[in-house]
Amino acid sequence: MSTPSYALADSVTMLRRNLLHAKRYPAMTFSVVVMPVILMLVFTFVFGGALEMSSGGNYIDYLAPGMMMVLPAYLTVSVAVSITTDTTKGIVNRFRTMAISQPSVLAGHVVGALIQALLGIAIMVAVALLIGFRPNANPVEWLAVFGLIGLVMFSLSWVGVAIGLIAPTPESASNMPFPLVMLPFLGSGLVATDTMPVVMRQFAEYQPFTPITETLRGLLMGTEIGSNGIISIAWCAGIGLVGYVWSMSRFRKQVG
Numbered sequence: 001m002s003t004p005s006y007a008l009a010d011s012v013t014m015l016r017r018n019l020l021h022a023k024r025y026p027a028m029t030f031s032v033v034v035m036p037v038i039l040m041l042v043f044t045f046v047f048g049g050a051l052e053m054s055s056g057g058n059y060i061d062y063l064a065p066g067m068m069m070v071l072p073a074y075l076t077v078s079v080a081v082s083i084t085t086d087t088t089k090g091i092v093n094r095f096r097t098m099a100i101s102q103p104s105v106l107a108g109h110v111v112g113a114l115i116q117a118l119l120g121i122a123i124m125v126a127v128a129l130l131i132g133f134r135p136n137a138n139p140v141e142w143l144a145v146f147g148l149i150g151l152v153m154f155s156l157s158w159v160g161v162a163i164g165l166i167a168p169t170p171e172s173a174s175n176m177p178f179p180l181v182m183l184p185f186l187g188s189g190l191v192a193t194d195t196m197p198v199v200m201r202q203f204a205e206y207q208p209f210t211p212i213t214e215t216l217r218g219l220l221m222g223t224e225i226g227s228n229g230i231i232s233i234a235w236c237a238g239i240g241l242v243g244y245v246w247s248m249s250r251f252r253k254q255v256g
Contacts, residue, residue, distance in 0.1 A: 032074040033120040037127050040067040043190060044131060051191070061135070064128040065216040066189025068145075069209050071120045072153040073181045076160035077174055079113045083164025084173035106247060109164075110157040117153040118146060135220040145219050148232065152212060155236045156180070158243025165250040184209045188217075208235040 040063065048059035083106070125133070137145065160177065167173035186203065187193070187210035193201050204210055211228040212235065218225035 032078045033071065033116065033123065036067055036070040036074060036120070037124050039070060040064065040124065040128065041131070043067070047190075058132060058134065060128060060131055060133045061221055062217070063190065064125070064133045064135075065220050066184065066187070066213045067128075068121055068124060068149060068216055069152070069184040069187075069189055069213055070181075071124065072117050072149065072156050073177075073184050073209075075113050075117050075120070075153065076156045076163075076180055077177045078116075079109055079157050079160030080164040080167060080173040080177055081170045082109055083161050084167045084170045087165065088169065106161050106251060109161060110154065113157045113160070114150055114153050118150060121146065121149055136222050137220045141219045145216055148212065148215060148219075148236075151233070151236045151240075155240030155243060158240055158247050160243075162243055162246040162250060165247060183207055184213070187213055189213050208232075208239065211235065 043063055044060050048063070051059045051062075159180070163176050164173050167176055186200075187207055188204060189209065193204045193210065196204055211231040214223075214228040215225055215232045217223050218228065
């Protein structure tokens with residue numbers, strides 16, 4: 001078997017380990033998957049009436065694409081905590097003594113988070129449909145939606161891995177990604193950016209979650225996407241590259 005084949009097999013083994021861990025200890029997965037759904041329900045039924053009166057539209061149609069970005073941000077916390085737990089409990093040191101591909105330890109966490117994110121998005125879409133979400137996307141557009149969300153999750157997961165490797169405790173790992181968790185709320189996910197004060201609008205329009213949200217909204221609801229699709233992919237590529245290089249650099253220092 002070639003070296004890439006060994007690395008792939010080891011990554012699959014690490015993925016299975018992380019999925020089994022999530023199944024046995026579901027509290028973290030439950031909270032990061034269910035909390036965005038609860039927030040969607042709160043925003044819909046608390047603020048939705050007022051926003052529908054002012055906009056004349058169905059607020060859940062506007063809100064749902066934005067809330068889809070909350071789930072990947074929340075799952076980044078789960079990745080960071082899982083990585084820190086492994087490093088502080090000495091599990092990574094045990095893997096160092098085994099004949100396995102060392103990066104597969106990290107890859108298992110990343111792919112596991114990706115699977116959880118896509119399942120979580122499916123749950124969120126189901127709940128949104130029950131409360132009035134009415135997208136007009138065709139099958140190809142739905143595939144593009146899940147593909148973009150998967151790309152976002154993959155990119156953010158590597159940032160979560162890096163945070164988990166530098167955090168001294170699982171508690172600190174759960175707090176360090178807080179600015180990242182807040183970004184979806186500080187973009188166009190909840191309200192249009194042109195309703196914001198000037199300084200806030202400038203920040204919202206030039207942070208990564210706004211073009212991604214607008215791309216999802218365009219795919220699902222038929223609104224104008226423009227250059228947002230290209231910008232979204234560029235943001236994901238940049239974030240993923242920085243996260244990967246940062247993660248591998250920290251990981252090599254720890255296992256070297």
